[in-house]
Amino acid sequence: MTDHPTPPNYPDPPGPLDPPDRRVCGDRAHLPTRLVLLALRLAPSREGQREDVQRELRCVMEEAHAGAHHGFAMELDGVDTGSVWTRWLAGEEPGDVVVLADCNAARADGMDACGEFAGHPGAHSWELDDPWRATRA
Ligand SMILES: [Zn+2]
Numbered sequence: 626m627t628d629h630p631t632p633p634n635y636p637d638p639p640g641p642l643d644p645p646d647r648r649v650c651g652d653r654a655h656l657p658t659r660l661v662l663l664a665l666r667l668a669p670s671r672e673g674q675r676e677d678v679q680r681e682l683r684c685v686m687e688e689a690h691a692g693a694h695h696g697f698a699m700e701l702d703g704v705d706t707g708s709v710w711t712r713w714l715a716g717e718e719p720g721d722v723v724v725l726a727d728c729n730a731a732r733a734d735g736m737d738a739c740g741e742f743a744g745h746p747g748a749h750s751w752e753l754d755d756p757w758r759a760t761r762a
């Protein structure tokens with residue numbers, strides 16, 4: 626006969642603190658030809674190649690963001706040159722292309738860099754569940 630001490634009345638351990646799923650917006654858009662040509666004109670140095678411009682775009686921002694969707698259209702050569710982006714409103718065609726600085730955030734382990742633009746709202750791209758993870762050269 627063992628005298629078991631009464632177990633202390635611990636509260637239930639908290640469950641694993643799953644961060645809420647953070648998903649990429651992923652809204653799709655097609656870049657019209659006139660904006661492809663405009664994007665190429667934004668390339669600062671050598672002539673851009675039409676194939677360099679991505680035409681099937683999707684918004685890389687965190688879902689449920691405010692404002693326009695943002696899709697990455699073209700990388701620009703050089704350091705700190707930013708990238709060409711296009712923006713559109715839900716259900717509308719992209720209306721312009723703009724050069725936006727790159728988000729300079731990178732994971733602490735150096736494994737990933739953010740694929741969004743500087744000053745973007747929401748999470749950095751590596752924090753988002755992104756089934757189509759954009760590949761950037
Ligand atoms: Zn979006």
Ligand SMILES: [Zn+2]
Binds near residue numbers: 728739740748
């Ligand atoms: Zn970022």
